[in-house]
Amino acid sequence: MLTDYERKVLRILFNYSSGRRRLPKFHELTVKTGKGKPDVMAALDSLVAAEYIHWEDRSDTAYIVILEGWERDDEKSQLPKSPPTINPNNTDYWTQY
Template sequence: MLRDIDRKMLAILRNYMAIHKTAPGFKLLAAKTGKMENEIKHVLNRLREAGYIEWDGKYTLTIAVLQAWGPRAPAPALPNMLD
């Protein structure tokens, strides 16, 4: 399961890349997330290890989003109202 910051970063990447066709830089990611560059790198590494993005580990321009959404939770069972 993704952490809140991981989901936020994935959403930022997905939305930015849909418009600009390239990944945002560290400065923009820092402004959008309120995190410092080293924290951003940790989040990007977690997303890479989880299979959501490809990234060379150094430059943001090398980021490619592989899976834009996390796994969905199963729908809750509804009670049978006819019994």
């Protein structure tokens, strides 16, 4: 499970790359997150460890490869879904919509 800050950095990376077709620079990440470069680096290291991003050449953020843009759903935390209720007359569509 990601911390709020790690989730924020991941979403910034994903949204920035999809909107601008490039990844943000370190300075842009510090401006967008409001934290310093050491905090950004720690969040990026955590994302690498959790396999949300791949980052071999750590000299620049341009070398980041996003593996997953959203936080994974924890299967244990999901509640079982209840089956939909069925109207025996099946007139809801025609009378309510």
